[in-house]
Amino acid sequence: MKTILSFLCTVTLLSLSAGTAQAGGAYHNPVQTVSHCIYKTHTCEVNRCRYKKTAHDPCGRCYAYWITVVTYRDSYSNGTSRTYKVTYNG
Numbered sequence: 001m002k003t004i005l006s007f008l009c010t011v012t013l014l015s016l017s018a019g020t021a022q023a024g025g026a027y028h029n030p031v032q033t034v035s036h037c038i039y040k041t042h043t044c045e046v047n048r049c050r051y052k053k054t055a056h057d058p059c060g061r062c063y064a065y066w067i068t069v070v071t072y073r074d075s076y077s078n079g080t081s082r083t084y085k086v087t088y089n090g
Contacts, residue, residue: 038078046083047071066090 048070056062068088075081 038076041075041077043072043074045070046073 048068050066050068052064052066054062054064066089068090069085070088071083071085073081073083
């Protein structure tokens with residue numbers, strides 16, 4: 001009788017602890033649920049600069065070339081923005 005009673009107590013405790021673990025996994029972070037609703041509203045060009053650079057070919061001769069650096073700003077629906085630069089040859 002004691003064996004059956006202790007077996008039932010063990011099964012009950014295991015089922016309660018499993019239910020608690022599942023309930024803990026149901027927590028949702030509000031930041032994660034809101035983040036999928038943020039979208040990019042527009043991109044604008046902030047600045048454009050052209051630079052002359054020099055380099056050497058495999059024979060050691062010096063040559064000049066131009067690069068263009070463009071700064072962009074992305075604006076998002078929640079009011080934040082992100083600024084980044086892109087470099088183009090020519």
